[in-house]
Amino acid sequence: MSNKSNNNNRNSSASTSSSHGNRSPSRSIFETLMGSDRHSGTAQLVGVDWIGRSLGQLFTDSARVDASGEPPKASEFNHLELEEIDINLFRAKKEDLWLGPSPTKRSTLYGGQLIGQALAAASRSVKRDSGKSLHSLHAYFLNPGTNQDSVVYQVLPVNDGRSFATRWVIAQQRGVPIFTLQASYQIPEPSPLNHQITMPKVPMPETVPTEAERYRRIHDDERCPEPLKKVLLQRINRPNPIDVRYVESLDYFGGPRTDPPVQIVWMKTKERLVDDPIVHASVIAYCSDLTLLATVRGSQSALDISMVASLDHSMWFHQRCRADEWLLYVTTSPRAIGGRGLATGKIFDSTGVLCVSVAQEGLMRFKTNNKL
Numbered sequence: 239m240s241n242k243s244n245n246n247n248r249n250s251s252a253s254t255s256s257s258h259g260n261r262s263p264s265r266s267i268f269e270t271l272m273g274s275d276r277h278s279g280t281a282q283l284v285g286v287d288w289i290g291r292s293l294g295q296l297f298t299d300s301a302r303v304d305a306s307g308e309p310p311k312a313s314e315f316n317h318l319e320l321e322e323i324d325i326n327l328f329r330a331k332k333e334d335l336w337l338g339p340s341p342t343k344r345s346t347l348y349g350g351q352l353i354g355q356a357l358a359a360a361s362r363s364v365k366r367d368s369g370k371s372l373h374s375l376h377a378y379f380l381n382p383g384t385n386q387d388s389v390v391y392q393v394l395p396v397n398d399g400r401s402f403a404t405r406w407v408i409a410q411q412r413g414v415p416i417f418t419l420q421a422s423y424q425i426p427e428p429s430p431l432n433h434q435i436t437m438p439k440v441p442m443p444e445t446v447p448t449e450a451e452r453y454r455r456i457h458d459d460e461r462c463p464e465p466l467k468k469v470l471l472q473r474i475n476r477p478n479p480i481d482v483r484y485v486e487s488l489d490y491f492g493g494p495r496t497d498p499p500v501q502i503v504w505m506k507t508k509e510r511l512v513d514d515p516i517v518h519a520s521v522i523a524y525c526s527d528l529t530l531l532a533t534v535r536g537s538q539s540a541l542d543i544s545m546v547a548s549l550d551h552s553m554w555f556h557q558r559c560r561a562d563e564w565l566l567y568v569t570t571s572p573r574a575i576g577g578r579g580l581a582t583g584k585i586f587d588s589t590g591v592l593c594v595s596v597a598q599e600g601l602m603r604f605k606t607n608n609k610l
Contacts, residue, residue, distance in 0.1 A: 320355060320358065320359060320391065322362075323390075326359075326363050326392065326393040326394070326395065327390065327392055327393070328355075328359045328362075328390070328391040328393070329388050329390050329391070330355055330388060330389040330390075330391070331388045332385050332386060332387055332388050335347055335351070335383070335384075335385035335388075335389065346383055346384060347382070347383035347384070347385070347389075347416075348527070349379055349417075349527050349548045349551065350523075350524045350525065350526070350527030350528065351524065352377075352383070352389070352409055352416070352417045352419075353375075353377055353419065353523050353524065353526070353527060353551055354520050354521070354523050354524030355389070355409075356377070356391055356407040356409055356417065356419040357372075357375060357407075357419065357421060357519070357520050357523050358516070359391040359393050359407055360375075360393055360405035360407050360419065360421040361405075361421070361423075361516045361520070362393070363393045363395055363405055364403050364405065364423050368398075368403065368423075368425070369426075370402070370403050370423035370424055370425050371423060371425075371426060371515065371555075371558070372421060372422075372423050372515075372516070372519050372555050373422055373423065373424045373554065373555050373556075374421070374422045374552070374553065374554045374555065375419055375420065375421045375422070375523070375551075375552065375553050376419070376420050376550070376551075376552045377417065377418065377419040377420070377550060377551045377552070378417070378418050378549070378550045379416070379417055379547070379548050379549060379550065379551075380415050380416055380417060380418065381414055381415065382416070383409075383411055383416045383417070384411065387411045387412050388411070389409050389410070389411055390409070390410050390411070391407055391408070391409050392407065392408045392410070393405055393406070394406040394407070394408070396420075400425075401424060401425050401427070402422060402423065402424050402425075403422070403423040403424075404421070404422050404423075405420070405421045405422075405423075406418070406419075406420050407419045407420075407421070434556075434591070434592040435584070435592060436590070437566060437568075437584075437586040437590040437592070438502065438566075438568060440485045440486075440502060440504075440566065441485060443481075443483050443504035443506075443564050446484070446485055446504060447483065447484070448481070448483060449473075449478065449481070449482045449483065449484075450474045452483075452484050452487070453470045453473050453474045454470075454474060456470055457470040457471065457474075459490070459491065461491040462491070463541070466541070478508075479507055479508050479509065480506070480507055480508065480525060481504075481505065481506055481507070481508050482503055482504070482505045482528070482529075483503060483505070484501070484502070484503050485502040485503060485504065486501060487501050487502075487503075488501060488532070488533070488535055488536065488537075489537070490539070490540050491539050491540070491541065492537055492538055492540075492542075493537055495536065495537040496536075496537065497536075498570045498571055498572050499533050499535070499536040499537070499570065499571050500533070500568070500569070500570045501529055501532065501533045501569045501570075502566065502567070502568050502569075503529055503566075504564050504565070504566055504567075505525060505528075505564075505565055505567055506561065506562055506563055506564050506565060507521065507561055507562040509562065510562050511560070511561060511562045515558050517561075518558070518559065518560050518562075519555060519558075521561040522559070522561050522565070522594060523553060525561070526551075526553060526567075526583065526585070526596050527548065527551065527598075529569055530569050530581045530583050530596060530598050531546060531548060531579070531581050531598055531600040531602070532546075533569040533570060533571045533581050534571045534574050534580075534581050534600060534602055535602065536571065536574065538604065542604045542605050542606070543602065543603070543604055543605075544603050544604055544605050545601065545602070545603040546600065546601070546602050546603075547600060547601045548598055548600045549578070549598075549599045549600055549601060550599055551596075551597075551598045552596070552598070553594060553595070554594065554595045554596075555593070555594055556592060556593055556594065556595065557591060557592075557593045558593070559585070559587045559591070559593035559594070560587075563587065563588065564587075564588045565585050565586065565587060565593070566585070566586040566587075566588070567583055567584075567585050568583065568584045568585075568586070569581055569582065569583040569584075569596075570582055570583075574602075577601055577602065577603055578599055578600065578601055578602075579599070579602055580598075580599050581597070581598050581599075581600065582595070582596065582597045582598075583595070583597070583598075584596075
């Protein structure tokens with residue numbers, strides 16, 4: 239969901255995009271993480287351009303609207319870029335940073351953007367020929383970020399051992415840390431250990447309603463207020479490069495209590511991505527913040543929420559998978575109390591292999607204080 243401050247309202251939904259023209263010093267975030275040269279061949283850059291452009295579109299509905307009240311057109315988005323300004327030092331310019339509406343009317347940066355950018359910066363510093371692959375990340379949201387200033391990502395190469403490498407990333411605005419991420423990489427090794435939980439039996443994604451159909455169902459619900467209907471219509475018409483299909487979801491307007499609350503979605507990019515595992519890991523990390531914390535809401539009505547904010551975020555990458563092929567994201571909330579809720583997630587590929595595990599604790603406040 240969103241990033242946070244220790245004492246203030248924390249970051250809500252947001253999005254990413256940019257329009258940089260031909261600034262030669264800049265490198266696309268995915269050029270950076272792939273180690274691609276700015277002057278490399280067209281075939282590689284096509285993939286980079288699509289990822290950057292489409293991730294910019296991903297949160298169009300919650301990022302902004304123009305004077306007519308409509309979301310911006312897809313053609314307005316270009317690259318999602320990080321500028322490499324020194325060794326292990328990157329910058330996301332303020333033009334790249336997107337905000338979302340907040341119940342408290344204080345919009346701040348989308349936490350998934352910080353996770354994805356920080357992971358990309360960290361991965362860029364691990365030598366390609368080292369044989370090490372990403373296996374985990376752990377992040378904390380420290381202070382609210384805005385789109386009024388650039389975000390600077392400083393990568394600290396904490397350790398480069400024989401089997402493992404560790405990177406620590408600090409994201410700052412105006413010298414104030416807003417986010418930290420620690421990522422670990424390992425040389426894969428043979429082991430007799432090989433077990434996992436079983437993927438739940440669910441309908442195949444082709445038989446599940448699309449995101450637009452889900453929004454239409456909420457729109458047509460007699461409990462849906464008029465202001466929300468307008469927002470839902472914008473979302474139905476938005477350009478979204480990620481195909482998200484809810485197999486099981488919470489009742490938007492609240493319903494009978496079920497413990498623990500569970501949400502299940504199929505998700506994938508709508509177009510093919512480049513064949514680079516770090517690209518796919520970064521896209522999955524970026525999208526892992528989409529539905530996770532919302533599961534904490536349980537039987538409460540979404541209309542009663544006054545504030546939602548991510549506190550921390552962890553991911554374990556058990557096995558490589560592709561973000562452009564169907565992934566089943568199963569999220570649940572084992573415990574919520576005192577305004578904080580824990581959400582956990584499991585990401586399976588379509589064959590049933592558990593590829594990624596996710597955990598996040600978040601803050602969720604309601605218009606009345608007796609909801610959690």
